[in-house]
Amino acid sequence: MTVSRLHSTFVALVCAAALLVSLPAFAGHNEEAPAKQAIVLAAFGTSYPEALKSILNIKTRVEKANPGTPVKLAFTSSIIRNIWQERQGDAAWQKANAGVPKDVLYVKSPLATVADLQNSGYKNIAVQSLHVFAGEEFSDLTNMMIGLRSIRALKAKSVPFKQMRLGRPALGMPGDVYPYTDDITVAVKALKADVDEAKKMNAALVYMGHGNDFFSTGIYAEFQSEMQKAYKHPVFVACVEGYPSFDDMLPGLKLAGKKNILLKPFMIVAGDHASNDMAGDEDDAWKVMLTKAGYKVKTDLRGLGMVDAWADIYVKHLKDALAQKHMLP
Template sequence: MTFVRNAAFLLLALLLAVPARAGHHDEGPVKTAIVLAAFGTSYPEAVKSILNIKTKVEQANPGVPVRLAFTSNIIRRIWQKRQDDAAWQKAHADIPAEVLFVKHPLATIADLQNDGYRDVAVQSLHVFAGEEFTDLAALVDGLRSIHTMKAKNEPFVRLVLGRPALGMPGDARPYGEDMARAAKALKGDVDQAREMGAALVYMGHGNDFFSTGIYAEFQKVLQAEYDYPIFIGCVEGYPAFDDMTPQLKASGERKVLLKPFMIVAGDHASNDMAGDEDDSWKVMLTKQGFDVTTDLRGLGMLDGWAAIYVDHLADAMTQKPGAK
């Protein structure tokens, strides 16, 4: 509750800091905008995954402004330092300003509201409803809780949140259906592994503060969909690397296609998964006798996966004001 109250107070402070014209909310039709909230990445090459999703969202919503936001404080601080580094910017001239100057979802939403957008849809670009999504949902709930004496002065006519790729708890949208859809989006990965004659192993992020059993459940969905040796382990939480490898060994496969089960192929994929250090998954699997091939492409580069967020956003934008 403290997080929710702080979010609400901060938005009010941001709104009060910029003078508004009297009767501002009575001028013209309600303006709609979209915010794509990703964990983020500091890797310039990995940004392409997020931008691919943004392009697909823009194509599906012509005329509606789409803004990016990163939920990770650490990653945003890295980009903030680069804002004052002319040499870095020159060396990475292809990085768009919307990434270089990316903000937290709270600031992004507040900027849109100040510019007259009172119908805002926030789409999570997270994989499942874990810690990051829960914090994002608390933020949106906090902003939705702001009510003014006069209805015309409400900061938002509507503020909605789209669910992550693997769905979320509750009966509004059965998460099993979302997992089935996500499994079909990975057909290209499975075909790639089949052509190589290799087991398909995904590295997910996970976390140590939330149940991450959905990764194990999704592994079961993938195996049932494709009747193929597909395994998922996590950097944090369950199933860990040591939980995944006994199943991999039992499959009898000696070749492995190792891919990130993350929106971007950033630090975890480049180092924890495909790095040359002794504790990287590539090295540990190689030492156990596997012939490992790594593929550093995030889920965001898959158009089928990007389409999941497009559709979840469309679902959110059908919600009526006040709905969750």
Template sequence: MNKSEQKSPTAIVLAAFGTTYPATLEPILAMLHDVEERYPAIPVRLVFTSNIIRRKWHRRAADVNYRREHPAVPDQIYSVGNILGAMADLQNEGYRRILVQPVLIVDGEEYRDLAAYVEALGAVRTHKPQWQPFAKVAVGKPLLGTFGHREQLDALVRALKPDIDAAHAADAALVYMGHGNEHMAQGAYYELEILLRRAYNIPVCIGLVEGLPDFETVREKLAGAGTRKVLLKPLMYVAGDHARNDMAGDEEDSWLTLLENDGYQVTPVLEGLGQNPAVRAIFLNLLEQAAREAAIEL
């Protein structure tokens, strides 16, 4: 490592998908607080990867009545930016070593796009090395790991023990709704379900909003679960729109309605994974792992 890299200041960017529900900002802000508390001398910036969610908060910033009705929403949420803007701002302020930790669940399109942005900026090379915008950049892994790297799944299985205990106390099957996508990375959900079943020996079913395993997969597995009770939870960082509508909404095609129509006694729990401190601790560990692998001292 040359002297300029050794002296180059470091910054951290926390990249969450985001949420439009003020009540579900708490897990994101808790993650931000955890990182700031762990690294008090390092600046930490929060970005949302969703263009739609950022724009909605930007529109709300000019709505005086909305801001008056939601005094708990921090100013930084109304002006939340994207990863490109955050890294450009940090570089302009003199930060040339950037650690980006996604607050994302799976190695899907959202994570791949984020990593592509960060790695592209980190790959910029100038004729004179001292004018390169960044000395080093690194991207941490998502919660369920990346292809070939899912070492933290065992830690997640342990972190989800409170959900298992709640299902066991209710003599219920535990059903998680994840987001998923139709392109890649669905195997991590299957693997997590297998590990949870083996570790705790109770019925656990994971289904996705997009792609497989879907709701019909959950329905098929529940048929052999040996219980007519279901504890229904989101396998998402926040219990946002999908949890409130697709999972636990009143619509005829929500998972809650469909399961109740199948004769199950369903208890929906609108708590995102980010409300579990043990899950947030895994993200902190992933951040530290990314720093070690990139030889960035925190």
């Protein structure tokens, strides 16, 4: 086969694949009743019962905005899910933590949660990411949704889904339909109270983000820049994994000239990372390292999900997803 024919074949295959992905998940036009709709909130998750309140606050606000539509929780972290699965057989733990909702104790992956809903007759499903940015977890979630939406059957009634929708993370995602820079602007406004608190303390505001080692986390640096421009105050964001790291942050923090620091998690929940890596007493905890560097540090173990303005970002992104004719991306 010539190079020209190989190129033509490759282009044809790519176009065919793109067409398949862009098709609605259900091609039938004779369905008498609208498909039952459900919502899945896909969070990284947490094993800390106290930290659950951040996720549950978002769930409550989503339910209020979508009355009559069932809202289910799913955790994208297999490590976190395994911890909850072990607790399902631990009667003593359950007795000591009686306030944990059943939909958390028996939480499943997004795939299993969607499958359960489909098995219960729901063919119109919207999955809203509760991640901060479009990194590894959101990429996997997107690929899962594309795979489910592409399922076909000989009979239209046998196609498992009529519509699949995916809501973008808080800081947006690549694409021109919803510019991520607009999402950053909204996120900056949502955290104004944090800056006001830091100003009262005459402190620099430092956030610990999770980050990851597989995707660029430069959006954290961009968010930091927009916070500083909006509020004319030293605000810094560094990550547990990826860029910018704790060490990357230190030179700018030193130049800011503040001796006080307000240290907060830039994560949906204040779980293991916030409690140990950020506010713990070990030598490698950020609070300890900053204190040794000469700063007076105040920590705030409050996940972003507890900030109503931040929780409402997901409510809005879900609304955008439900309004789309086809799933994004």
